[in-house]
Structure formats: C-alpha cells, structure tokens
Amino acid sequence: MRNPAALLPWLVLVGLAIGLPEFAASALEKHKNAYATMMYMGTPRDYEFYIALRVLLRSLARLKVDADLVVIASKDVPQKWVSAMENEDGARVVSVENVENPYRNQANFDKRFMLTLNKLYAWSLVEYDRVVMLDSDNLFLDKTDELFQCGQFCAVFINPCIFHTGLFVLQPSEEAFNGMLKQLKDGRENPDGADQGFLVGYFHELLEKPMFKPGRNGTRQDGYFRLPLGYQMDASYYYLKLKWNIPCGPNSVITFPSAPWFKPWYWWSWPVLPLGLTWHERRRAVLGYADDLPHLISHTAVFLILLATVRLCLSRICIRRTSDKTAATAFASSLYPFIMKCFLFFLILASITIPFFVIPRTVHPLLGWTLYLAGSSAFMVVVANAFFLPLLPALTPSIGIAGALFVMAFPAYNDGVVRALAIWAYSFLSAPFAWSSVSRMMNSIQVSFNREAIFASRPGELPLPQFMKVY
Structure with a gap:
C-alpha cells in the first residue's frame, strides 16, 4: 500500500461500527x-x-x-x-x-x-x-x-x-x-x-x-x-x-x-x-454549601439594615430634650418607668429572636451559631448604649447561650441521660447570674428615672436623660 494514511478513515469507521452498538447499549442500560x-x-x-x-x-x-x-x-x-x-x-x-x-x-x-x-x-x-x-x-x-x-x-x-x-x-x-x-x-x-x-x-x-x-x-x-x-x-x-x-x-x-x-x-x-x-x-x-451563599449574603444584608434602623430609631426617640413641665411630670409618673422597662424587655427578647429567624436555615451549624451569637450581641450592644446599661449584664443572654451550646456539644458524655443532667446542672448554676444581670439592668434604669424625677420637680429646662443618650 503506497499510502497507508488512506486506510485510517476506513479503520476509524470499522472501529465505530464495532464499538458504537456496545457503547450505546451500555449508555442506555437501566x-x-x-x-x-x-x-x-x-x-x-x-x-x-x-x-x-x-x-x-x-x-x-x-x-x-x-x-x-x-x-x-x-x-x-x-x-x-x-x-x-x-x-x-x-x-x-x-x-x-x-x-x-x-x-x-x-x-x-x-x-x-x-x-x-x-x-x-x-x-x-x-x-x-x-x-x-x-x-x-x-x-x-x-x-x-x-x-x-x-x-x-x-x-x-x-x-x-x-x-x-x-x-x-x-x-x-x-x-x-x-x-x-x-x-x-x-x-x-x-x-x-x-x-x-x-x-x-x-x-x-x-x-x-x-x-x-x-x-x-x-x-x-x-x-x-x-x-x-x-x-x-x-x-x-x-x-x-x-x-x-x-x-x-x-x-x-x-x-x-x-x-x-x-x-x-x-x-x-x-x-x-x-x-x-x-x-x-x-x-x-x-x-x-455553594447554594446557600446567595441566601447567606442577602439575609446578612437584611440583618445589618435592620440593626442600623433600630439604632436610628432609638437615637431619634431617646435624644429628644424637653422643656415642657407637663412632659417633665410625665417622666416622673409611675406609669412611664413601667412602660420603659417593658420596652427594654421587648428589645432584649428581640435581640435573642430576630437573628434566629434571619439566618438561612440550611447553613452549617458552626456558621449558623456563630452568626447568631454575633448578631444577638451586636443588637444588644446597640440597646445597651441607648439605655446606658452596663455592657456585661446586657450581653449575659448571648454568653449564657454560648455556654449552653458548649455543654450540649461536649463530646465525652456516656449517654443521653448524663447529657440531659449536665444541661440541667448548667441551667441551675447559671440562673443566679442571669437573674443578677437582669436586676442590674433594671436598677440602672430605675436610677436614671429617679434622677429625672428630681430634675422634673425643678423649674427650667430638663437635662438630657441618662437612659435616653445614644452614642
């Protein structure tokens, strides 16, 4: 054969004729x-x-x-x-x-x-x-x-x-x-x-x-x-x-x-x-987790916008001065401190629950809990600054949740009963610290109200209330 290369196309066709049926059968096999x-x-x-x-x-x-x-x-x-x-x-x-x-x-x-x-x-x-x-x-x-x-x-x-x-x-x-x-x-x-x-x-x-x-x-x-x-x-x-x-x-x-x-x-x-x-x-x-990335970015942006909105609202509400004696009397009334304490309790509850619902549900637990604790702490820092609360007691909920997670995740439990008892013991031991933190925050607000009650009885312009200063 003078030109062996001329046989190449024919050899390819023969190979395909022999191999294709077997390949197709295997590809279509169910x-x-x-x-x-x-x-x-x-x-x-x-x-x-x-x-x-x-x-x-x-x-x-x-x-x-x-x-x-x-x-x-x-x-x-x-x-x-x-x-x-x-x-x-x-x-x-x-x-x-x-x-x-x-x-x-x-x-x-x-x-x-x-x-x-x-x-x-x-x-x-x-x-x-x-x-x-x-x-x-x-x-x-x-x-x-x-x-x-x-x-x-x-x-x-x-x-x-x-x-x-x-x-x-x-x-x-x-x-x-x-x-x-x-x-x-x-x-x-x-x-x-x-x-x-x-x-x-x-x-x-x-x-x-x-x-x-x-x-x-x-x-x-x-x-x-x-x-x-x-x-x-x-x-x-x-x-x-x-x-x-x-x-x-x-x-x-x-x-x-x-x-x-x-x-x-x-x-x-x-x-x-x-x-x-x-x-x-x-x-x-x-x-x-690539599918979760767009959801994670969008939900994080929503939370940051929400956090900025809360800060702005507290700023607008809390830094208002007043020279109206009627308003001053309202500050000293017994109902107003109760309302403000309820409002503070609502904000603490919001700092615990809002990040929980904002984080995408299917992210990895380590990332999810990290974002949750960071978001809850950031929300509470804004509230603490708005009401001039002591920072450590204000962060007690986040610290307590982090401790509970550590106790639950501890890998050396023999069985579920021991794990449940460990969680109960942690709750029992941490309850006094939680109660003490709540008491300190409420006392801090009450001191601010008492101070404002004194100024409310005096003529002239009221000073800026301590519990209403923001940043």
Whole structure:
C-alpha cells in the first residue's frame, strides 16, 4: 500500500461500527430497581427540602448503589432545580401532576401534608422490578441494595402498631396505582390525611407478616414483609445512648420523623440534636454549601439594615430634650418607668429572636451559631448604649447561650441521660447570674428615672436623660 494514511478513515469507521452498538447499549442500560423520592412545591420549606433531597441523592450515589435514582417531581418544581438533580446529581426526574388530597377538610388535617399523596406515584414506575421509596430526611449509613429482594410491600414498624412511610419497598403496578387513586376518590378513611394514614390503612395486614431476611443468593421474595428497625432507625432512639447498636439486624438508615423544626439540616438542630452535625458533615462531603451563599449574603444584608434602623430609631426617640413641665411630670409618673422597662424587655427578647429567624436555615451549624451569637450581641450592644446599661449584664443572654451550646456539644458524655443532667446542672448554676444581670439592668434604669424625677420637680429646662443618650 503506497499510502497507508488512506486506510485510517476506513479503520476509524470499522472501529465505530464495532464499538458504537456496545457503547450505546451500555449508555442506555437501566437498572432493574430504583431508589425514589419526591419533590413538590407550595410550602415555606421548599428550598430546604430541595437541599435535603440533593444530599440524599448524592449520598446514595456515593455508596455506589446498584439502582437508578428517581425523583417524582411535581410540574411546578423550578427547571433550575430539575436540571441540577438530573445533570449534577445523576437522578432521573419524573414530572407528575399533584394528587388532589381529598382529606384537606378534615378537622385534624395538617397543611404540611397537602401533597404527600404524590408518593403514590411510586407504584406507577412499572419499568422497575422493585422501588425503595424514601423521604428526604433519611441519613444512609450503609448500602441497602438487599432491600430489592423484598416482596410486593415491605416497611418498618417504628411504632409498635403502625409502620412508617419514610422508607418502604414496593413492586410497581399500574393496577395497584389505579386502585389507590380510586380509593382516594371513594373517600377511604384516613386518620391523618397524609400518605402515612392512607398506606397504613391500605396495607393494614402488614403487622401480621414475617420479618424480612435477605437471601444469600439474592433471590427476590414474594409477599408482604416487615423490615427490621435498622432500616428506619428513629433519631429519637439515638439520644438514649448517643450511638447506634442494634445487634439483631442492620444499622443502615436513620430517619427524623419527630419534631419538624428539628430536621437535621436546620443549623440550630446541633448541638441540641447531635446527629444534626452528622448530616451536615455528609452534606459538606457530597454537596457543599455553594447554594446557600446567595441566601447567606442577602439575609446578612437584611440583618445589618435592620440593626442600623433600630439604632436610628432609638437615637431619634431617646435624644429628644424637653422643656415642657407637663412632659417633665410625665417622666416622673409611675406609669412611664413601667412602660420603659417593658420596652427594654421587648428589645432584649428581640435581640435573642430576630437573628434566629434571619439566618438561612440550611447553613452549617458552626456558621449558623456563630452568626447568631454575633448578631444577638451586636443588637444588644446597640440597646445597651441607648439605655446606658452596663455592657456585661446586657450581653449575659448571648454568653449564657454560648455556654449552653458548649455543654450540649461536649463530646465525652456516656449517654443521653448524663447529657440531659449536665444541661440541667448548667441551667441551675447559671440562673443566679442571669437573674443578677437582669436586676442590674433594671436598677440602672430605675436610677436614671429617679434622677429625672428630681430634675422634673425643678423649674427650667430638663437635662438630657441618662437612659435616653445614644452614642
């Protein structure tokens, strides 16, 4: 061959003809099973559940599960979020219409559960042999692919009589899916109006079924089974021993069904609940905190503007001089000191609570508590300067909270009982200091009022009240 280079295009074409079908087949290959979760909109907590869902997806991917990751998303989920879950988290997003909740007018209905019946769409994923349906507040400690060996429906009984729907195994079926939707229309009884009550009623015979034990050869089982507690360990059980140790089964998944305001992604959940830091360490490892940065900057700006506004308002209110004797008499009245003390108490309470609500909920606990203590202290310094209060007593709330956090986060407790006793002892010992600080601040204000009462009885212009000087 005079020109070997001329053969190169032909060799490339032959290679592509041989390799492309195999490559395409592998690229299009789907798993027989899936881990599924759901995402819907319409609550004040949409963003935090989006973050929690992404941490769940990436945690499963990091465990190298042998299954597809599926998100059942309502059609109003922002496209930006859908793209992130598909392109960055490797999930398959299935867009669905919200299931109308026929129980929304029940007396005990909680609006948080308005759209949780979307979970029934898991039965419509008929391209899979088995689906493990998950809530976004599950923390996986280990791989759980053996669950795909379970039967047509399997769940964990956290409550001795009621199984939990934060994790369950199902065999998809159009017939079952349509039957469930029909029972919704027929008004099947549902004690809580959510997916939990509906599924517990639908699979009421599960309590009498045997415990699931995965086979060594991976054979799929038929029927209904109860799952061992280790697949849905209620986080509240953890705090008795501050560790997990279930010898009769797996220690694979922790769930957080109780206390909705103490989900693990809230920055304030740690160190109140030690597992909050475990969840955030998982988030830091698999997702990071870049998504929270714009929220953090905007919320910090809001707090700074609020702090400047409070300072300005106190300045305008407090530095006003008066030469009116009627006003002077008002200063000396018995009602005015009481009003000002109530106002001071309100400002102290505001310094404790406002930073709590301004900080983005899903930031890392160490950053969240640092911002909280800094914001609370800054607010209180403004109040102390406005009322000429002694600074150390004014900062007592922030110092006390910092001490409580240290006591709760101390790592050497043997169990949850010792930890609770330590917190109680700290509260008992710090109570006199807190009371002393409050008394000193109130006495400081009372001294200013007494001084003004003396000047109010004299003719002429009143001096600038001490408790009304600002900077």
